Ligand code: FES
């Protein structure tokens with residue numbers, strides 16, 4: 053007898069139905085918040101569900117990859133693997149940042165590793181060399197190969213666009229452009245002047261949870277008094293509220309005084325001088341779908357960038373950026389440690405609770421739960437995912 057068959061009905065949610073993309077399984081998630089149930093466990097544990105998300109979500113949207121100032125000079129590059137796809141991000145001699153599939157056009161080896169600066173990418177296998185613009189520059193011992201034109205064997209370019217100094221890639225040639233995808237986000241965040249910021253730190257974490265668990269956590273304040281009871285909870289102010297948005301994003305806004313990037317009682321840098329409207333009196337916490345969260349506060353910004361790896365594995369990158377003039381201050385290195393302290397405490401608190409959630413819901417005895425009125429965006433995110441991955445009714 054299979055495990056699922058031996059369990060009572062209430063304990064079957066982990067067993068994957070063969071028709072897991074049928075809308076019939078999700079009618080309870082589709083109800084209004086106060087009547088809805090959470091996603092079935094297989095949405096967080098099943099490799100099949102995860103692969104469908106890669107195909108229908110991550111291969112279609114603008115995926116956030118941090119700031120262009122990570123590679124400030126021509127020849128600077130970094131590599132990464134995003135949802136299983138090896139990529140090179142490089143700044144060309146013309147100053148433009150481009151993305152390429154990191155797969156040699158000869159027999160497919162990775163061409164570049166790690167990060168650094170170079171004049172050309174030389175494949176470690178048979179030494180084909182590619183320019184910073186992806187063109188195949190040289191290929192030894194290919195002169196007897198018939199009809200071989202180097203112009204046909206450049207690295208495959210992936211769409212890359214930027215906004216506010218942030219770079220995004222899209223694997224879908226037919227997707228609408230980045231600004232269409234972002235809707236009113238650039239305008240709503242315009243007064244933070246992100247163009248004029250510099251990234252001062254990037255920290256990477258390996259999470260043992262599904263990417264949605266981390267996104268859901270970031271977009272609800274319900275857990276703050278409990279998970280962050282001796283840290284963020286001591287920052288004063290009303291609970292963060294969802295805001296109206298247009299485009300592929302949602303967001304919370306919290307009104308308060310002081311910076312949200314500091315622990316209670318700490319003082320830091322002055323507010324960004326250009327702030328106007330709500331930005332001047334609080335903090336925005338946007339989620340750019342599917343998996344990029346910003347803390348947009350009065351003196352700096354931080355981002356949470358997720359790279360999905362498997363159903364239960366995700367890479368988290370936490371970046372921090374401050375206005376250029378602030379970074380140039382003689383006391384910057386000393387004062388910024390107060391901000392680092394806040395992130396180095398609060399982020400591991402969220403990482404740890406996300407791990408506990410993944411472990412708990414992976415039990416065959418976990419069954420779908422219900423939402424609080426404090427979790428409207430968790431419900432919205434789950435439905436956004438279902439809108440994209442389910443089969444038609
Ligand atoms: S695989 Fe790259 S040169 Fe042969």
Ligand SMILES: [Fe+2]
Pocket residue numbers: 269270275276279280402
């Ligand atoms: Fe949190």
